[in-house]
Amino acid sequence: MFLYNPAYLIFMIPALILMGITSWYVRHSYNKWSQVRAGSGLTGQQAAQRLIANGNLYGVQVQGTQGELSDHYDPRNKTLYLSGSVANSPSVASVAVAAHELGHAMQDAEEYFPLRFRAALVPVVNIGSNLGWILIMVGLVFLRSTSLGLNIAWLGVLFFAGGALFALATLPVELDASARAKQLLRQTNIIQTDEEQRGVNQVLNAAALTYVAGLVTAVLQLLYYVLLVGGGGRRRG
Numbered sequence: 650m651f652l653y654n655p656a657y658l659i660f661m662i663p664a665l666i667l668m669g670i671t672s673w674y675v676r677h678s679y680n681k682w683s684q685v686r687a688g689s690g691l692t693g694q695q696a697a698q699r700l701i702a703n704g705n706l707y708g709v710q711v712q713g714t715q716g717e718l719s720d721h722y723d724p725r726n727k728t729l730y731l732s733g734s735v736a737n738s739p740s741v742a743s744v745a746v747a748a749h750e751l752g753h754a755m756q757d758a759e760e761y762f763p764l765r766f767r768a769a770l771v772p773v774v775n776i777g778s779n780l781g782w783i784l785i786m787v788g789l790v791f792l793r794s795t796s797l798g799l800n801i802a803w804l805g806v807l808f809f810a811g812g813a814l815f816a817l818a819t820l821p822v823e824l825d826a827s828a829r830a831k832q833l834l835r836q837t838n839i840i841q842t843d844e845e846q847r848g849v850n851q852v853l854n855a856a857a858l859t860y861v862a863g864l865v866t867a868v869l870q871l872l873y874y875v876l877l878v879g880g881g882g883r884r885r886g
């Protein structure tokens with residue numbers, strides 16, 4: 650099947666390498682700055698509480714969640730979920746992650762447009778990631794690249810384009826949450842020195858790189874399917 654096509658590997662191996670390097674760099678940065686205490690001595694949980702009070706975000710709850718680097722903000726119940734190591738440790742890495750998630754809570758409170766736009770794409774992406782390649786397979790293999798088959802295959806490609814658009818829409822949302830975090834942590838004295846600021850920047854910039862890697866992967870995947878379906882049309886003509 651075309652998923653095991655060698656051309657697919659040519660597109661996907663660079664993406665896998667990039668994803669591997671960025672996820673290593675995130676862990677490396679997080680572990681390094683987990684050893685350094687934030688000047689205020691506040692844990693991630695306490696930092697989140699200070700930032701909630703500072704931003705008048707009183708509807709926002711803070712709760713624990715299982716797993717490592719599983720921290721996230723859920724706009725549906727206005728809850729900040731912090732992993733155990735972030736919630737309970739007074740490190741530069743912990744307060745950086747907590748403040749980033751709080752940045753998403755602020756975006757939500759302000760009805761920040763890129764956050765709304767990305768949320769609107771979620772159902773498309775959820776359906777599309779399964780349906781996209783099924784449509785391509787039906788169009789190219791079962792309908793043997795007939796003109797109906799090619800139209801169906803291009804519809805599948807459109808779903809992959811939705812995935813790439815989602816990855817693109819994620820970037821401004823994540824960069825903005827990190828920009829807010831970097832500024833707020835210093836303003837509220839949760840971190841106090843340039844060295845701590847450097848740590849916050851490194852942890853958050855490493856996380857941002859994973860979203861760039863996600864975008865590169867989505868674009869490479871889209872490109873592969875464009876060439877595959879385009880090739881189906883040429884073989885037929």
Ligand SMILES: [Zn+2]
Pocket residue numbers: 749750753823826
């Ligand atoms: Zn985020």
